[in-house]
Amino acid sequence: MFIKPIQKPAKLLQYEALSRRLADSHPKKEEIVARYHSERSGFKGEESMGYYLNSHELEQWKIFHNIKLHDGSSTFQIDFLLVSPTLISILEIKNISGKLRFEPDLQQVIWTNKQGIVKILPDFVIQVNTQKRKLAHWLRKNKYPNISIAPLVIITNPRCLLEVPDHCKKHSSLSAIIRNSLFPSKFSNLIESHNDLLLKKLQLNKLTKHILREDVSSGEDVLSKYAFSLTDLHTGFYCRKCENFSNEKRRQSWRCIICGQTITTQEPLLQALRDYKYLFNHTISNQQFRWFTNSSSRADAYYLLKSLNLPTTGAKKSTTYDLTDL
Ligand SMILES: [Zn+2]
Numbered sequence: 001m002f003i004k005p006i007q008k009p010a011k012l013l014q015y016e017a018l019s020r021r022l023a024d025s026h027p028k029k030e031e032i033v034a035r036y037h038s039e040r041s042g043f044k045g046e047e048s049m050g051y052y053l054n055s056h057e058l059e060q061w062k063i064f065h066n067i068k069l070h071d072g073s074s075t076f077q078i079d080f081l082l083v084s085p086t087l088i089s090i091l092e093i094k095n096i097s098g099k100l101r102f103e104p105d106l107q108q109v110i111w112t113n114k115q116g117i118v119k120i121l122p123d124f125v126i127q128v129n130t131q132k133r134k135l136a137h138w139l140r141k142n143k144y145p146n147i148s149i150a151p152l153v154i155i156t157n158p159r160c161l162l163e164v165p166d167h168c169k170k171h172s173s174l175s176a177i178i179r180n181s182l183f184p185s186k187f188s189n190l191i192e193s194h195n196d197l198l199l200k201k202l203q204l205n206k207l208t209k210h211i212l213r214e215d216v217s218s219g220e221d222v223l224s225k226y227a228f229s230l231t232d233l234h235t236g237f238y239c240r241k242c243e244n245f246s247n248e249k250r251r252q253s254w255r256c257i258i259c260g261q262t263i264t265t266q267e268p269l270l271q272a273l274r275d276y277k278y279l280f281n282h283t284i285s286n287q288q289f290r291w292f293t294n295s296s297s298r299a300d301a302y303y304l305l306k307s308l309n310l311p312t313t314g315a316k317k318s319t320t321y322d323l324t325d326l
Contacts, residue, residue, distance in 0.1 A: 003208055004064040006050050010218045010278075012039040017278040021233045028226055045095020045156035046079055052183045053080065060084060062208050068217035069138055075216060076134040083211075085204055087194040089187070090135065090151045092128040099161040104171040124153040125173040144207060147198040150190050153177045233279070236294045237268040245294075249304065269304055270326060277323040283313075285320050 008016075015036035022029050046065065053063055064081040080091035094100075098113040102124075109121040128151040136149055153176055155162065164174060178186050199207065236245030242259035247268040254269075255262045276284055276292050284292075286301050295301045311322040 001059055001061070002053070002063045002065070004067065004212065004215070006047055006065045008043060009039075009066045012043050014278045015039050017275040020238060021275055021279065022228070023232055023234060026232050032226075041095050042093070045093045048095070048156050049080065049091070049093060049154065049180060052180060055184065057184070057188065058082070062204070064211060066217050067211060067215050069135070069211070069214055070216065071134045071138045072141060076131050077217065078131055078135070081211070083204065083207060085197045085199040085201070087190065088135070088147055088149045089190065090128060090131050090149060092124060092131070092151070092153045093156055094124060094153060095156045096160050097157050099163060100155070101163040101165070102174060102177065103165060103168060104173045105168055125176050128153055128176065142210065144203065145198050148194055151176055152186070154180050154183060156180045235292050237272050239268070249300070266307070269308070273323050274326055277326060282324050283320040283322055286317070
């Protein structure tokens with residue numbers, strides 16, 4: 001069962017908001033949009049694993065999506081962490097299109113994308129083994145019993161062509177790389193070969209809570225590494241149809257002043273507040289809202305914010321609205 005379900009990671013949401021809001025003329029725009037597409041594709045691969053991980057066979061397992069822990073010297077991120085009393089498994093998900101050529105003897109993977117551009121990627125098995133080592137260290141440091149950790153690299157794109165040069169075909173590390181369709185049988189084999197009950201029920205429950213408590217995956221701030229200024233960002237209400245920040249509130253609806261589309265849901269308002277949350281803060285004041293949405297009227301801003309029944313703190317002009325659950 002999922003203890004931490006599959007959800008869009010904070011990093012993806014931040015890149016999504018930033019790729020929408022960063023001005024097209026900004027020199028980093030292309031880089032940000034590319035990062036967003038890569039994060040989004042990675043998440044799609046992780047999402048597709050839900051089908052296998054929700055299976056009846058894994059009901060007794062504690063499953064965590066996107067966990068980031070600190071091992072004392074640095075953080076390490078795990079796409080899926082699976083915990084049972086007999087075994088722990090780490091799944092590293094690769095949702096890549098094109099062709100992957102594995103060269104474990106040279107600790108590299110050569111990726112040829114659909115456009116034919118060749119890139120050298122670090123060896124996936126070394127990457128997942130590093131996570132394994134750091135997790136083992138974290139468990140030791142927190143005085144948990146010594147339990148086996150089985151790392152797997154899972155290729156989720158069925159159209160990705162996998163290639164191994166003849167002289168590497170017997171390389172032991174390649175057995176850790178599988179396509180997602182093989183996951184159920186591979187995992188069954190792993191379960192069968194680990195029978196010793198190493199974690200007692202109490203320890204397992206303690207570990208589950210411990211992992212959730214120390215998970216820092218939502219505290220990432222990818223924005224601070226790009227020194228953007230406020231003037232680099234588009235403000236206003238976004239129109240999905242024409243991709244401009246040109247929606248205006250009407251009495252019962254929203255209307256785009258560029259493409260004319262009218263919508264009756266609160267989506268432009270929610271979208272603006274979510275963008276603000278991922279780019280700046282989990283709370284917003286009336287003044288901040290007016291700046292971010294190009295609204296001139298304090299009363300109109302008050303009416304819009306109040307319509308969502310958000311939790312608030314402070315009173316009158318110092319009221320802030322809590323965006324956490326949006
Ligand atoms: Zn429009």
